[in-house]
Structures are given as C-alpha cells and as structure tokens.
Amino acid sequence: MAYIFSFIDRQIMGALSPSIKADLGFEDWQLGLLKGFGFALLYTTVGIPIAWLADRYSRIKIISISVFFWSLFTAFTGMANSFTSMLIARTGVGIGEAGGSPPSHSIISDLYPKEKRASALGVYSLGIPIGIAFSYILAGILVETLGWRGTLIALGVAGVVLALIIALAVREPKRGQMEGDNIVLEPVSIGKSIKTLAKIPSWWAMCMGIAWVSFGGYAVANWGVDYIVRFLPEYAPGVGNGKFRWLMLMLGSIHLVGYGAGTYYGAVITEKLAKKNISAYGWLPGAVLIIGVPALIGAFWVQNIYLHLALITVYLISAGVYLGPSFAAAQTLAPINMRAMSTALFFLILNLIALGGGPSYIGLLSSALTGHYGEVHALRLAITS
Template sequence: MTDISNAAAPSTEQSSQPASSRYSYFVLGVLTLVYTFNFIDRQIIAILSPAIKEDLGLSDSMLGLLKGLAFAVLYTTLGIPIAWLADRWNRVNIIAISLALWSGFTALSGITTTATQLALARIGVGIGEAGCSPPAHSLISDYFPKEKRASALAIYSLGIPFGQMFAFLAGGWVLQELGWRNAFFVVGIPGVLLAIIMKLAIREPIRGAQDVQATTVQPVKFSQGLKQLMTIPTYWGVIAGVTFASFTGYGTGLWIVDFYRRTYELSYVEITVPLALLNGVAYGIGTYLGGYLTDRLGKKGKGAYGWVPALGMLLTIPCGWLSLWSPNALGAFLWSAPFLIGLGMYLGPGFSLVQTLAPIKLRAFATAFFFLILNLIALGFGPLWVGALSDIFAADYGEVTGLRIAMTTLAAFSLLSAGAFYWTSLKLPADWAKATGER
C-alpha cells in the first residue's frame, strides 16, 4: 500500500514554521469566507424553491430530490478521492479550484429550463463543493493547536449561518425583482473572483506542525491509518451525532421558505429578511457558542465536547415544534431563534473532534469519510424525507398542514443526535488520551 507521506514533503509553497497567530486568523478568515460562499450556493435553491416549483411544475418530492440527493451523491462520493489528494498535495490549490468550479455551476443553473438541466447543474455544484471542507479542516488544524481547534472550527463553521444569511438577503431580493434565474448569477459569479484571491493570499503549512515537530512525524501507511480511524469508538459517535443533527438542519433549512410562503402567505422579502437575520445572528451565536464552551469546559473534562452539543440538540425539539405550529408568522420567527442557537452548537465540537482523534496524515481523509456519511444521509435524504412526507400527508390534510407534519417529524432526528452526542461524551476521555497522549 502506498505510504501516504510520499508526497507530503514540504514544497517551496509550504511554510517552514507554524504560522503567527495574526496570520493564522487571517487564513481562518479567508477560509470562513470561502465556506460562506459554499453555503450561499448550496442554500440558494431553497430560497428560490417556490418560484422554481411554480415555473417548472414540480412536486415536493422532485423539489426534495433537487435540493438534496442530486447535489449530495457526487458531493459525498468525490470527497474521498479529493481528500486522498489533499493528504498528499497542496490543499490551497484544491480549495481554490473547487471554489471556482462550484461557483461556475451555480451561475450556470440560471440558464436551465428543465428539471433535468437543473439537476445536472446541481450535480456540478456538488462536485465542486466536495473539495472544500476536508482540505480546509486539515489546513485549520495545521494553523491552530488542538486546544483551540473547536473555537477555530466554530469560526470556520460560521460560514454556514453567514452563507445562509447572505443567500436569504440576496436571493430574496433578486428573486422578487429579477426572477429566480438571475439570482443564480448574482450569487455564483463572485465566487470565481474569491478563488483567485485565496490562491494568492494563503500559504500551505507543514502538516502536523501544531501537534509535533514536523521532523518527528512518522510515516503512516494508508491501510494502517484507516484501521486506526475505524477502531475509535467516539469517531463513530461523532459521525452519528452530527449526521442526525444535520438531518434536522437540512430538512428544516431547505424547506423553510416553502413553509412560510404556504403557511402564512408572506412575500419573498417578508420571509427572507427575517430568516437572514435569524441565521446570521441566532445560528451564528449558537455556532460560536458551541465551540467556545467546549474549548473552555473541555479543560476540566473532555466529555464537554459531547454533552454541550447534546444539550443544544435537545433545545431544538420544543422550539422547533413551537415554531412550526405557531398560529402566526411572528411567533414562528421568534421560536426559530432558540431553535437555531441549539442547532448551531454541534458544529465546532463535532468538527474539532474529527481532527483531534484522526491520525495527522489522514486528517483530510477522516473529514471526507465523515462528510461522506453525514451528507449522503442528511443532505441527500433530509430534504427528500420532508418532500416525500409532505406529498403523502397533503393527500389527507392539504399542502400547508402536510408540510408542517413532515417538518415536525425531524424532531426524532434531533433526539437521536442528542443521544449519540451524550454517548460520545462518556467514551471521549479515553479516546482523547489515546489520540493526544494526554492523561
């Protein structure tokens, strides 16, 4: 089997020493901006969904397929070979190329005229986005030590609420004023320019520089690293916790505009402006809070990396129910705030655990395998789950109540997530000690 360190020798583009704190946060800021564009381009179809449904005459099941599985299939499967490459080649180049690719396909979505063409464009977006997070997580772990990774990856994960916020703001206004096709152009084209800026601004660091001296990193064969990864109980616990949490997140986020449009008959701007603020503020607070609390409380006990997100997911259950069944839009928006705070709290802890528990030479692969399971199940089937159930329940209860019932079932996945994270909190101290040498 090939030694995964064969192509990892420092190139002329690699930093020979760990980066300064100031530059580390600059890199983190650029990567967070890239991730913001990642979620702008991923979220935009949910905002345009009611107009696409009306224009192309689609069912909720077909919309769920376009929002989820069409995007997720190649996004998840290509993540593995791209991560294999990222563990061997320049990660900055991979992210820059991927950003240009998914932004271009987002813009091309604006010229589609059929569901098939739109599905192909979404597949293209998924191919590009497969090259974002695995190498980005690996880069961040080489710029920040393990004691700060939950906070650093929580900041990176702010790209999710920020991306959704900007998608709601730009997408809602452009949709109402210029139509859904032009919205794809507006959010897609700037990403190509950002790809150029990123390539010029970020240096490739030495792998493992924040964990041990680079000269002491022992070569690890792919098969040995994979075997080690598969035998870490809490790695699987984190995968389960994040997957179930993301099922709730994607099932809600990719249908929320349809929900407000049908249930309360609001205009697009009346829907997207409040949702932009809620995602940018409430979801952002929850995302940062999860990373901050676990890094702080984790100094006293590593189990905090499991029980903090577990509490967050428990919070989403009553708040989500109250939001979905509110008799008016104001109540629905207000209860969405604590729902989004709770939903954001798993991101930093979950992502940081993957990087800390994984062998240094397999960090990008560990993240890609993690995203393979998470996104194939959560992103691929979360929106489809809601869409298919909505069609089923609509036959007896109508489109409004049918969608409400379908989205309410997501509470079960929040409960499963909380259970998986709590189980992880019990097993984590032992696995953390094995991975880091800390006792």
Template sequence: MSDKPASPFYRGYVLFILVVVYTFNFIDRQIVGILAVPIKSDLGLSDTQLSLMGGLAFALFYTFLGIPIAMLADRRSRTWIMTVALAVWSAMTAACGFAQNFLQLFLARLGVGVGEAGGVAPAYSLIADYFPPEKRARALSIYSFGIPVGSALGILLGGVLTSYLGWRAAFIIVGLAGLAIAPVFRLTMREPKRGGFDGDGAVTTPAKVSDVVSTLVQKPSFWGLSLGAASSSMMGYGLIFWLPSFFVRSFGEALPGFFAWMPDALVPANAGPVLYASYFYATVLLLGGIAGIWLGGVMADRYGPERKAAYALVPAAAFIATVPFFIVGVLANSLWIAFPAFLGLQALSLVWLGPVLTAFQQLVQPNMRATASAVFLFINNLIGIGLGNLIIGAISDSLKAVYGDESLRYAILSGIIFYVIAATLFIITAPRLKKDWAS
C-alpha cells in the same frame, strides 16, 4: 509550503478568507431553498422533485468524491485543491440559471456537488495546522460561521434578486461572484506545515488508505459522533431547504405585516411573500446560527481539554434543548411567536459544530486529518443532505390531500425525532472519547 509559524495577523486573515470561501459554499448550496418557490412555479415541479434537486442531486457527487479528494489533500497542496473546487462549484451554480427543465437543473446541481466536494475537508486540515489544539474549537467555530452567514445570504440574495431580476439571474450572479474570489484565495493563502502544532511525535508522512480505515475502525467514538451529527443534519439541511417554503405557505399573508417597519427602499412595489420569507429566515439563520456556533466553540475550549467527553455532551444537551423550541416554532400561528422559537432552535441546533469538528481533528494523526474529515462529511452529508430534504418533501406530498398547504408544517414537525436520536448517540459516545483521543 511554509515551515515558519504564521503571525497572529496572518492567522486571522486565514480564518477570514476561509470563512469567505465557506460562505460562498453555503450560498451556492442553500440558495435553492428560497428559489424553490419560483422554480416550482416556473418548471412545474412537485415537492419530491424539489427535494431531489435540492438534496440528492447535490449530495451524490459531493459525498462520493469527498474522500478521494481529501486523500489527495493529505498529500498535495490543500490551497490549490480548494481554489479549483471554488471555481467549479461557482461555475456550476451559474449554470443552474440556464436550466430549462428538471433534468437540466438536476445535472447542474450535480456539478455544484462535484466542486464542493473539495471545499471543506481540506479547510479543516488547514485550520488544524494554523492553530494550536487549545484554540482549535474556537477557530473551527469561526470557520463554521460560513454556514449561517452563507445560508442567510443565500436565502436573502435569492429572495431579493428573484424579486427584482428573477430566479435565473440569482443563480448566475452568485455563481460569478464566487468565481471572482477564486484567484484572490489562491494568491493570498499559504500552505502551512502539517502537524506544526502537534509536537515532535506527530505523524505527517502520507497515510495509506488501509491505515486510515484501520485507524477509524478502532475508534468507535468517530462513528458515534458521525452518525449523531448526520441525524441532526437531516433536520438541519431539511429545515434550511424547506422553511422558506413553509413560511410562504403557512404565513404568506402575515409576512408583510411583520415587516411593516421596513423602509420602502428595501421592499419593491411588487414584493411578494418570497421576499418577505427571505428576510425573515435570513435573520433567523444569521443571528441564531452565529450565536449557537460560537457558544459551542467556547464551551468546547473551556471544558474539553480537561474532560474529553464534553466534546459530545455539550452538543447532546443542546439537541435536547431544541425540542420545545421546535414544537412551538412549527406549530405557532403567529410570526411573533415563531420568530424567537426558530431563533432558539437555530442556535441550539448548531452548537455541535465546534466541539465535534475539533474532536475529529484530534482522533487521528495530522497525516490523515483531511481524509478522516471527508469520511465524516461523507456520512453526514449523504444522510443529512440526501435524506433530510427528501423525507420532508415526500411526507409533505403524502399529507397534501388531508392538510393542503399546511402539509409541510406537519412534515417538518415529524422530523423532531432526529434531534432526539442525535442527542442519544452523543451521550452514548461521550465516555469513549478519552480512550480514542490521539496522543
């Protein structure tokens, strides 16, 4: 552990390597979205089974192991924990490529969740110890770039590798790439002093479980922000998983025309709708996601220090603004209309990350930041990942007899209510943030 303040250059490297690891986190987490189409065909799965494999299988161990691992991170080396986590989830992603049936694939995805349980909460804590409070929202926003970048690369690599080598090779290649990053991360990432930017009164001695629980119980804003984020994540994760299938089913014949300008070198002769859908959605995720996350971080750092309620009101306004983009995008009959609509939807739906993650780091003392973050991730991901994919898939199956391949369109449309619920919870929570803020 180093007590010496890090140089601006090294802090920049810290953010870079953390973004790289988080990118692999989301590549391995979201690659199943684009691979769902060939997996369904090859293994003969239903939409509900795809939902269980893509959502609940990952969420079970990811959520339940996150809290004990984070408690360990509040006491031991966060960099070692993240190194082991990266190696485990990468190895299990590669194992997905060898699955021969639904059960084997489900168990491999459980393994991915086991590894990724130690990949995020320790990183939040590390960033809080490398950056002062007035820069944390932007730093956490930059870290969160791993979400759109990783999701986009997962969709893109999944589509390209599947087109050339098959879906099994896609899992194996991205898994091995993550394994190669693990030793680089361990050898170059230093453990910072806990609470180094939080003043002499910051508490850094390990907190007891009872202390963390009693602290969070007394902070209603923590629960309001957690439930609001979880509500939005039901659609966030649900869209990332199901939109590639939606584009293939509802726009399959139109996708090649949308990319008629693309050089032949980027489109193999046997290119199908899966590859075109991966290009389309990866672009939406990358451009819209980065723009929205950065906007949220900048606004939080600008307005939050003077008015704590801004950490909730900025995301609330963004969620309300998603409604028209959501409706237009899902109901569009033209890709030229759907593209800007989904771009706006993607940007607005991720504005919350910088403000909310910053608020969580300031609602508790430095000695319990990783654990508090893990409690948030438990709520957010158990509800968001565990239920979002499953609800959309189940609704799609129930509507299939009436709407055929278009059933997925209306299943997705029904989820707009969750963004409205998220906005409402953030608005209710906003007045409480000033009182709950940790000195």
C-alpha cells in the same frame, strides 16, 4: 469566505424554491431531490478521493479549483430549463463543494494547537450561519429584480472571482507543524484511513450523532420558506407588497445572530469546560437540543409568523453548538496524515444522512400526503415527523 460561499450556493435553493416551483411547476419530491440527494450523493462520495489528494498535495490549489467548479455549476443551475438539467447542475455544485472542507479543516489544524482547535474551527464554522443568512438576504434582494435565474448566475460569477483570489492570496502552511519538529508523515491509503478511523468509538459516535441532528436541520432549512409562503401566501415572492423581502431579511438575521451565536459560543464554552472534563465535547452539544428540538417542532404548529420566527431562533442557537467541538474532535482524534480524510469521511456520513436524506425525505413525504391533507398541512406533518 470559501465556506460562506459554499453555504450560500448550497442553501439558496431553499430560498428560491417557491419561485422555481411557480416557474417550472416542479412537485415537492422533485424539489426535495434537487435540495437533497441530487446535491449530496456525489458531494459526499467525491470528497473521499479529494481528501486523499489533500493529505498529499497543495490544499490551497484544491480549494481554489473547487470554488471555481461549484460556482460555475451554480450559474448553470440558473440556466436550467428542466428537472433533469437542473439535477445535473446541482450534482456539479455538489462535486465542486466536496473539495472545500476536508483541505480547509486540515489547514486550520496546522495553524492551531489542539487546545485551540475547537474555537478556530468554530470561527471557520461561522461560514454556515453567515452563508445561510446571506442566501436568504440575497434571495430577498435579488429574486424580485433579477429573478431566480439571474440570482444564481450572479452568485456563480462572484464565486469564480473568489476562486481566483484564494489561488493568489492564501499560502499553504507546513503540514503537521503544530505537532512538533520530529513528525514523520507517511502517505496512507484510503482503505487504511477508513479502517483506522472506524475503530475509534468516539469518532464514530460523534459522526452518527451529528448526522441525525442535522437531518432535521437541513430538512427545515430547505423547506422552511416553502412552508411559510404556503401557510401565509401574502409572503410569497412576486406579490409586490415587500413581505417576501422582509421575511428573507428576518430569516437571514436569525440565522446570522442565533445560529452564529450558538456556533461561536458553543465552541468557546465547550473548550473551557473540556479543560476540566473532556467529555464536554460530547454532552454539551447534546444537552442544549433538549430545548432546541421541541422549539423546532412547535414552530410549525403556531399560527403567528413572529412566534414561528422566535421558536426557530431558539432552535438555531442550540443547533449551532455542535459545530466547533465536533469538527475539532474529528481532527484531534485522527492521525495527522489522515486529517483531511477524517473530515471527508465525517462529511460522507453526515451529508448522506442529513443533507441528502433530510430535504429529500420531506419532499417525498409531503408529495405523498398532499392529496389527503393539502399542501400546507402535508408539509407541516412531514417536517414534524
């Protein structure tokens, strides 16, 4: 639930972007920074000291405090009246979300043996497609009744309630309990953790592979709605014909079904193949993208909304496959007393490149090309690149 909420609060800006642009008059480069580096810069760096705490202290407390903090700043985002104030609020959301995944991955690794970690983390990773799906669906339901501001405030209040439930209902497992009774865990410094993990070639290669796949994924997730409402203005929010709500429902559904299926079955299939050859953790997530990436590019050159959504679905199925295997590898390759740190460093690399770079890059390039190509084709070229 915490991971679902983190992705709702993270991705809702992509769904609300046309409404924010119409209300506050932001340019694409400003929207790109709000969706990208404004959120990701401190999200990635603050994750390192939080992971250091999670390898030593109560992970449940860290998660509940983090959910409370990012939910509060989600509500503050809805109150912002300028680019600067919204950028500060989005940075606050990023700082809060930094405390979500590192302790969560560490907890799950203490609940499941390494042979079952890919599927367990695959289930946890369903928070991504479910969260993204609900960000679209909730935007479609709420934005035309509460407005973009009311939508963000409502999500913030719901997150605060969830934080209290986590603090009261979830128990902390014994650290290292799946590794045997004779495990002696010594605290490790941040510097030593970084040096140890950086010397594991498969860990490093996995991080870089995921980062560049996700660069495109985050770019499209944050700009896909903007592209559609520019290309087909009848789907814009506030037109009153019901098409925006339909579009949000369709985007939510294909993320839930397509991305969800790729995430879950990718983890399960990889786990089975890895029993014969452990290299499946690397080659299977890469191989499916041979189909997925051309479908992603093609989606922005077709002229039909249904074909666009179909091609996006093909891409989402392939894009979900890496999540469970990669998260499991990050945990299994890392020493027990560095697991939260492994996830934090993993997300540092992933999100600086992908979550920070992808949306920001599209916004900057689209702004640069708009004068010559117009808003629609400029955004199409930026996404294609």
